[in-house]
Amino acid sequence: MKVLDLQCPDGHRFEGWFASADDFESQRSRKLVECPMCGATDVSRVPSAPRLNLSGATEASATPASQQAAQWQGRALRALREVFEKTENVGDRFAEEARRMHYNEAPSRNIRGVASAADAQALVEEGIDVMPLPVPAALKGSLQ
Structure with a gap:
């Protein structure tokens, strides 16, 4: 399973999980991948750091702006879900x-x-x- 960092033309960043990079490209070309914030289907991959699990390694205390934006989007989606449910x-x-x-x-x-x-x-x-x-x-x- 490949976890890819994606972005829409409006700058919304999000993750997508795909069987392979070819699977992502296939779904993207058929407009099946869309931004969860605005619904745009013109998404592209953005550079991402590899996720390494090293024993004894700790997470950096400062969170990059892109991670903060993704965390904010996640909180906003959870809040909207709760409003919709209630x-x-x-x-x-x-x-x-x-x-x-x-x-x-x-x-x-x-x-x-x-x-x-x-x-x-x-x-x-x-x-x-x-x-x-x-x-x-x-x-x-x-x-x-």
Whole structure:
């Protein structure tokens, strides 16, 4: 199994696991490899350090920026997964459903959905707490 460091045109770095380098190239050419953050299929390999397990070796205390970015992306994906698991998707009925809950016309629950900026502002002006959560299109389906 080959673990390759990959990057999309937007600079998102991520790992891909493939049977071989040829397997990666085959999947990439068929647009089967996509960035987990933005969904771009124009991904490329980036240089990576070999992973060596040496007895007595310790991890360096400073984490390179690329590793920090990958760690941040992982935390963001875990947080989004938790939001998706603990909320009901009401789609484009978000503003309507938030109002119904606020005015006790519907049971109170955790919801998520889509609202225009004007609808979100109107909800806030009515005293209804909302929180915008931009979700990349690639993550709106199944979070892997």
